[in-house]
Amino acid sequence: MLLTYQYKLNPTNDQAATMALWGELLRRHWNYALGQRLDWLRRTRTSIDRCSIVSEPIGEIPEKVDYYTQSSGLKTTKELFSEYKSIYADCQQQNLMRLDKAWKKWLVPDAKGKRGGKPRFKKRGDICSFTFPRVNSAKAGAHLNSNCLKLSKIGEINLILHRPIPDGFSLKQATIICKADGWYVSFALEDAAVPEPLPVGEIKSSCGIDVGLEKFLTTSDGQSIEIQTHYRSCQATLTRAHRQLARKEKGSNNYKKQALLVALHHLHVARQRKEFHYAVSHWLARTYDLIGFENLSIKGLARTRLAKSITDAAWGSFLQILQAVAVKCGKHTVGIDPRGTSIECSSCGERVEKDLSDRVHSCSCGLIIDRDWNSGINILNRALRTVGLPFSGCGGQGDTQPLKQQVSFVNLRSPRQTAKSG
Structure with missing residues (x-):
């Protein structure tokens, strides 16, 4: 099993300047390596018997450019530009590996026929991380000793070890990241033991979740x-912060201070959202053995007039976190086809057409419940059918028809948080 733990670093001013310089040099090398690949592509993609009407590169056709040819050229790069000698060699190789991975995702489709976006040239500040692929080994560039991280060619940096490394896990790599509020290190941890998922025959509790904008989710x-x-x-x-930023002279010290303030606001929002997603995911994993959800096309939904609200809810990020938490807890998650879950009656299966403004499901069979609740029951039934478990008309294993029409809200806040808000 693989985990990632992130800790805050407290570097000195000189160490912070060195790490920022590494990021800038790696950015320039990324742009040069990407230019090599695009030039090779332009010169070799045209057919022999025809040329482009607009323009056509001339000259000798270069050899194919890949990770190995570019990695072998690192020695020449250091001879021509002496500042690259200050960067740990493995970090430069990892930078080229990132480019190679992005390049292959763009040109080679995956098993489903989908391809990634075209790799882009990076502007100043875009590359704010670098990776040491080995930690605490003989030839490693990073060594962790208690609350001190020793990096090759940078020195010893104190870190805030707010939670210990789990027993049995080994440190595989360390990624140094620059965020708006300082420097962080992300350790990739690996353990040979993998949590055994709960056998399907021993599943005692299950639920289907319907995500939405009126309520984040309904079970x-x-x-x-x-x-x-x-x-x-x-x-x-x-x-207000963006308006003040627009009034500053670009590149001035006041502009940089205001840009940092804007970045801090965005970072705070992202952390709030991520903490909320983890709280909901852990609650679901503790309460249920099987969780069914819809495989939504979130990119398509984000093109509608509700784009801002959908992006703010971040369903895709939540579902990724939910599946990761469920694997760690040994629980099951099942994604189902979302078509018809809001229209079908969970009691009799009849299709009841309704608009988005209709928040109550009312069927001729007598079932009158919340629309999202009805969708959750349909999602659960499809999830149970997928794993081969029996289900009933209104909610799965042994549930009877619900008597109440409205859903009940769950309080995820701890008693300490409730006392603070009070």
């Missing part, structure tokens, strides 16, 4: 989580 047993509008709550402050 098949009638419980809901309130939507958290982190971005909209901070939108007025962000608008």
Whole structure:
């Protein structure tokens, strides 16, 4: 099993300047290596018997450029540009590996026929991380000893070890990251033991979740989580900060200070959202053995007039976190086809057409419940059918028809948080 733990670093001013210089040099090398690849592509993609009407590169056709040819040229790079001698060699190789991975994702489709976007040239500040591929080994460039991280050619940096490394896990690599509020290190941890998932025959509790904008999610047993509008709550402050940034002279010290303030606001919103997603995911993993969800086309939904609200809810990020938490807890998650879950009646299966404004599901069979609750039951039934477990008309294993029409909200806040807000 692989985990990633992130810790805050406390470098000196000289160490911070050195790490920032490494990021800038790696950015320039990325752009040069990407230019090599694009030049090779332009010179070799044209057919022999025809040329482009607009323009055509001339000259000798270069040899194919890949990771190995560019990695072998690192020695020449250091001879021509002496500043690259100050960078640890493995970090430069990892930078080329990132480019090679992005290049292959763009040109070679995956098993589903999808390809990634075209690799882009990086502007100043875009590359704010570098990786040491080995930690605490004989030839490693990074060594962790208690709360001190020793990096090759940088020195010893104190870190805030707010949680210990789990027993049995080994450190595989360390990635140094620059964020708006300082420097961080992300350790990739590996353990040979993998949590055994709960056998399907021993599943005792299950639920289907329907995500939405009125409520963040509704479960098949009638419980809901309130939507958290982190971005909209901070939108007025962000608008003011962006307006002040636009009035500054670009490149001045005041401009840089205001840009940092804007970045800190965005970082705070992202952290709030991520913490909320983890809280909901852990609650679901603790409560249920099987969790069914919809495989939504979130990119398509984000092109509608509800794009800001959908992006603020970040369903895709939440579902990724939910699946990762479920694997760590040995629980099951099942993605199902979302078509018809809001229209079908969970009791009789009849299709009840409704608009987005209709929030109550009312069927001729007599079932009148919340629309999202009905969708959650349908999602659960499809998930149970996928794994081969029996289900009933209204909620799965042994559930009877619900008597109440409205959902109940779940409080995920701890008693300490409730006392603070009070």
